[in-house]
Amino acid sequence: MPTREENLRFWGRDYDWSDRGESWTPGELWKRTILERTLWPHLTPGMDVLEIGPGAGRWTSEILTRAPRRLVLVDLAQKCLDMCAERFGAEHPDIEYLLGDGMSLAGVADGCIDLVWSFDVFVHVEKPQVRGYMHEFARVLRPGAVAILHYASIDRAQCEDPREGWRADFTSTDLRELLDDAKLELIDDLYHPLISHTNSSIALFRRPR
Numbered sequence: 001m002p003t004r005e006e007n008l009r010f011w012g013r014d015y016d017w018s019d020r021g022e023s024w025t026p027g028e029l030w031k032r033t034i035l036e037r038t039l040w041p042h043l044t045p046g047m048d049v050l051e052i053g054p055g056a057g058r059w060t061s062e063i064l065t066r067a068p069r070r071l072v073l074v075d076l077a078q079k080c081l082d083m084c085a086e087r088f089g090a091e092h093p094d095i096e097y098l099l100g101d102g103m104s105l106a107g108v109a110d111g112c113i114d115l116v117w118s119f120d121v122f123v124h125v126e127k128p129q130v131r132g133y134m135h136e137f138a139r140v141l142r143p144g145a146v147a148i149l150h151y152a153s154i155d156r157a158q159c160e161d162p163r164e165g166w167r168a169d170f171t172s173t174d175l176r177e178l179l180d181d182a183k184l185e186l187i188d189d190l191y192h193p194l195i196s197h198t199n200s201s202i203a204l205f206r207r208p209r
Ligand SMILES: C[S@@+](CC[C@H](N)C(=O)[O-])C[C@H]1O[C@@H](n2cnc3c(N)ncnc32)[C@H](O)[C@@H]1O
Pocket: 004, 007, 008, 011, 012, 020, 021, 052, 053, 054, 055, 056, 057, 058, 059, 074, 075, 076, 077, 080, 100, 101, 102, 103, 118, 119, 120, 121, 124, 125, 129
């Protein structure tokens, strides 16, 4: 089970980030398809964006091409925030970096975010922490604003080991339960081997108006 402490230890200390996480990108087509199916339809210039778990900035660099007004990066590991600051800081001195506790968005004001993005993060986060984040999304998103979350859907696994890739013990049913609980509205729940993996999905949901 990937606990908060294990995530912190692995990503903040043990993982070799020298390729900036690009070894997880199977190819340009994969990346473009994800962006076109999920992020681009919801991200327009001038938005206030929050990314959770940026790592070394594999998706942050894409978000920045759309000129957000404000970009807040939240990560459990200081090392990841430092890598992003080093990579983007000179050109984008206004990026905000928040060291998180792995389940809340303390430091982000109520109703100030237009879009939440998180990829390859919640696949490693267990249900109690995801529950915490869901309530935080409901708090920080503006009414009608959207969140895009890549998450572990081990109930849909088409591989031998549903937990392959250090997946959390989390299902698409859990996702629906937590969204209901936080009064968030599911827009789409994409499961396709090309865009996610055979044991993960991408959920798009919003805070109701
Ligand atoms: C597999 S890396 C993915 C990095 C980046 N999103 C990418 O796709 O290249 C996981 C990232 O999520 C962060 N992380 C793990 N658990 C977290 C949590 N509960 N809250 C916030 N960040 C977390 C890690 O520190 C790391 O930056």
